[in-house]
Amino acid sequence: MPPRKDPDASVSVPSFYGSELRYQREQAGLTLQATVEGSYYGVSYLSEIERGQRRMPKDLAVHCDKLLKTDGFFERHCEAVHKARGTGHAEYFADALEMEQRAESIEEWAPTLIPGLLQTADYARAIVRAAMPRASDEEVEKLVAARVSRAAVFDGEGAPKFWAILDETLIRRRVLPDEQMANLLEHIAEVVKATHSILQVLPESAGAHPLMTGELRVMTFADEPPVAYAESLHSGQLIDYPALVKQYRESYDLLRAAALSPAASLALIEAAAEDYRNGKQRTRLE
Structure with missing residues (x-):
């Protein structure tokens, strides 16, 4: 020993x-x-x-x-x-953040926000500023730095296997100027390719699905039971009750089945990035 x-x-x-x-x-x-x-x-x-x-x-x-x-x-x-x-993250996210550091796999459903692990600083800044309009620039930058630093979880040999499903509205919703939206989508595609992650897009035409009530992430570990983390506005809940975690995982599997294939999803994101880059996305939205 x-x-x-x-x-x-x-x-x-x-x-x-x-x-x-x-x-x-x-x-x-x-x-x-x-x-x-x-x-x-x-x-x-x-x-x-x-x-x-x-x-x-x-x-x-x-x-x-x-x-x-x-x-x-x-x-x-x-x-x-x-x-x-000094994490720079919400108190309710603290446990999920610590678990993220040692997770073997992370499966995430993102209906309203680009997952933190895929965000650019510009996107994080826009989201933080929208949520905290009265915050000082120093406070905002601290939160932005904390958000983008989470991507370091992909560094090294122990990086988690990452699977994300994004609602198509996240690609179409113009929360940044066109060039920065293009940078965001190109960044997402680059991270997915570099980390051998899996990304799917749930098309707007998908209709009703089992996870319409909020964000979800499921994490698995080498020597611990899996957990689920559900988040809504100003709150989050870490769920470790086995029967409930199993239900969340089954719902996520159903969502996977309703989403576009990884190849089609990546192509959609790269095409949207090019459209933003060339000013075509604005015309489509109008």
Whole structure:
């Protein structure tokens, strides 16, 4: 067995917090399994917190404080640790964002917004500014940087297999000037090709379908059960109940069947990019 690699507590606040959690657990003579017993979390979840890779939920912090007799230390500081991450993302997206970093596959349905992993800075800026018209330029740029930085998940050997289904209206809706719309669609096509991802477009003619109520992503992992994440305006929900996740996956499969083929979808996006580039898309919309 290879020697255990302890996290470097000096790297970040989450690493320090996780290192302290491991120290207190081992001082108490408890295994990971013994520590999570009586909570709603698994061994891998707690292990990732100890490595500074995942945030500590408040209810688990309370559980650990009680078990380890740490006088409320972990509860008092769990929110500060989360803030120290400086993710630039909404609070309700925090868990889904962390899971994204270790997912084996990500399957996403995008009815209203281009998925974050495929956005350009111009598109992200336009979306953020529309949602937060009173925000300062500094606040907007922080959110934009956080959004586009998510694409780094595709770097390296452990990149997730990505499958996205986009509603056709996302291609036709002109949220940017023509040149920037062309850049956005060309960027999407380039990312899909470079990462060997699969992209489908649900045509406007598809009619009723099983996922008409909002955005959805399903993530699978090497050593954890799959989860679903459903998002609507100003809120999001991470779903890990197996029966419900199975239903979401079945709905996504039905949506796949209703969408254009990957080849036809990519051709549609590239043709739309060329139309925007040549000013033809505006004429079609008019």
